[in-house]
Amino acid sequence: MSEKVLMKGNEAVAESAIRAGCRHFFGYPITPQTEVAAYFAKRMPKIGGTYLQAESEIAAINMVLGAGGSGARAMTSSSSPGISLKTEGISYICGSDVPCVIMNIERGGPGLGGIQPSQSDYFQATKAPGHGDLHVIVLAPSGVQEMADITYNAFDLAEKYRMPCLILGDGILGQMMEPVELPEPKEISAEDKPWAACGHENKREHNIINSLYLDPAELEQKVRARYERYAEIEKNEVRFEEYKTDDADIIITAFGATSRVAKSAINTAREMGIKAGLVRPITLWPFPKEILAKLADRVKAFLSVEMNMGQMVDDVKLAVNGKKPVYFFGRTGGIVPTAEEIVAELEKINGGAAK
Amino acid sequence: MSIVFKKTSMLTDAPLSYCPGCTHGIITRLVAEVIDEMGLAGETIGIAPVGCSVLAYNFFSCDMIQAPHGRAPAVATGVKRAHPDKTVFTYQGDGDLAAIGTAETIHSGARGENICIFFVNNAIYGMTGGQVAPTSLPGQVTQTTPYGRDVKYSGNPIRVCEMMATVTGTAYVERVAVDCVKNVRHAKEAIRKAFTMQQEKKGLSLVEFLSTCPTNWGLTPVKALEWLRENLMAYYPLGVYKDVTAEEEAK
Incomplete structure (x- = not known):
């Protein structure tokens, strides 16, 4: 492992995501998660990755749907009001079984609320991060080291279960500085995602990333299958201190x-x-x-x-x-x-x- | 016996879900034929919209992603940024592209995203039963403008090609129609040009197709084509609104 460095929580998340093989970040400016975007903006061009400031939170999450749906490790981050805008996209991503990582550095609400730390998006994150029968894995770090570790593992979790992982932080965790030991960089290949819509090269049937099922029986079956996966997650992935x-x-x-x-x-x-x-x-x-x-x-x-x-x-x-x-x-x-x-x-x- | 004509392999065997007489089917097939003829099927990712062509993911035999309403250019951006050497297109209607997805449309153009947008303009929300669209004509009777579109009350129609041509970053913008054989053949060439622009990494191409909606216009397919020629074409003139390659040649 590498030596300890002093970092802000937001920066540790960004560096850790890069080390987890994430090369595509799509975001939109909002306080207090700004350092995440700034860090990616500086690092991504140097390593052949994408940092893209979208026209809106809505566009950013849909860019994640595109990049994730075509097999890439993709991420977006925002803060409470911005996450509300992303909920449409989160629902589609869940309904299309696309893995991705989303971070919410919560601030006070409702509405524009304030910019100081809050945990008032707990219900949104755990009960209804989008419309429909769905869950996302919600991870709550309590320090800079854990922000780095959780981010690093979030991409694997997301891909294992083909669903979003939401890192729920707050303004304190994002802004505070602590010594952190960063994880080892890993190389990720899109090859091992046979479901991804990345061009079939005339070698297989076409892949479809989709959440529409007009036949109620088929939709119920899809949702039930997803809930079987959720049950596995409830069995295997519970973590607490x-x-x-x-x-x-x-x-x-x-x-x-x-x-x-x-x-x-x-x-x-x-x-x-x-x-x-x-x-x-x-x-x-x-x-x-x-x-x-x-x-x-x-x-x-x-x-x-x-x-x-x-x-x-x-x-x-x-x-x-x-x-x-x-x-x-x-x-x-x-x-x-x-x-x-x-x-x-x-x-x-x-x-x-x-x- | 020799085969003189067959369906392109870029279309699956799924029956097209468009209403009888609607020209969506022609446009869908033209896009499929061009991808096939250019040998791009294996490396193409298509983005389906919400609306009458929502099931496009079942029609095209390339890899497909179904986007939320209006978000197809954002989804396409994500795919293209992750796979810059693959071919990416969206297939969208007027409600999707010119109302709920206006920001995504303009900004994908401003970024010069190297993608193709195929925009089917039938001046109405077809799938939901014929509501006024951002492109419905002044005076047009729809389910939600039962006394005719009063522009002072429900706004003016948006001319997408004219707007997108002003956006620095777009490479090729053309409005075509599929109302007659001549125009169908020309529309196909416009599609080919759009994909060629993408191969040459010129930036965003947008081809707008004036299309009919006999069901919600309340007209027979033949009358619908006449209405398109007399009314839509008058408000939305056909032609090339931008072509950076022609501009380069002229220099």
Whole structure:
């Protein structure tokens, strides 16, 4: 492995994507993911790749559909309002079984919202990243190293299951600098994608990348087949981190940048005698239901801490299934919860339900 | 017995889903024949639109991608950037290209994307049952302009070739028709020219075909051709609007 370098999260993602063999990036300017595009714009021409600033977010995601559908490793990145524009394309990409990587460096919403960090696109990412029956794999890094590692693996995951991988970050992760060990560059060939629409060279039947099925029975069969693949993903690809859960009475659930604040709150609470721990989902879809269900038999309460008005907490409740109380604490609009605020919530719970 | 005529192998055996009397079928076949005759079938990727020709992915025997409504030039851009030596074309209607996909159309031209756009203009949204299109004529009666298109209320028709000719980056822009044998033969040459421009890496080519929609115009196929000649051709004159190779020769 190479030595550690100091990088911004956004830059680490771009460099890692290049090392994963991504040679086609299509984007549109939006704060706070600008460094991703700037990095690709600088590097891609030097390595025979494409950096293209599209006329819109909509065009950018459809360029990804074209490049990905013809077998290339392709990526786009944006921030919340831009992702809303991409949802049409994401739905078509899902319906056409095309692999690609999409990153959302979330900012506050709704509407134009703000430009400070947020996690208020959790529902959009995990429940409805586009119209129709579909899922995308949602990966939530919590630091620069993990942004690099997750990006590197996202292309393999996307190709393995022929679907988009969405990296859900936020303004903090994108902008902060940390030392990172970058993965080894790999060479990718389009040869091993027999489904790709890249010209049949008169050697095979024509490949069709398509999401239209006018016969309801055929469409249902296609969707069901895709859901069988989703079931495989739920079985094989769930990832999470546990922090001080062994003896915990209260489990905090938090992802991304929020989980870092939660860890320091947990350490403070433990000094005060409150036995708190953390489950940090790394995959938001598939969601780590089993570990939460298992912990629900043993712990006294759950507290979901998020930078939104309460979104992941619904999935926590579904996993806990009424066995234990599930509380929520969140800040929104671009405000990051403080460790003190989280400790205060833990104290309240500890004095009540967890007693 | 010798074979004097056969269907091009660039068309599959899938039945064309166009209405009887619609000239889409002629245009689809012309595009297929040219690709076949130029020996490009194996290296071509076509982009199907949303609209009457949405099923183009079943008709053409080359590799195909079906794009969201209006996004075909963006999808084509992605394919061409990933495979600069392959041949890439889109096949789009007027609603797709000149309304919801206007930005994609103009910007693919401005970037000089080395692709071919085949634009079928029948002045109506055919697939959805005949709504007013960006190219519907002033006064034209459609499902959603039942009293005739009032340009003060629902806007003016867009002349795509005239507009695209002004965009630096486009290489070849021509409007043709397929209403008679002479024009059909000429339309085929326009398609060939567009693919040749792409082979020579000249930039974006756009060929507009004036086409009929007997079903939604409420006319017989013969009357529809007459209506096209009398009305569409008057508003949308046939001809070459841009040809960078001719400009180069003139210099």
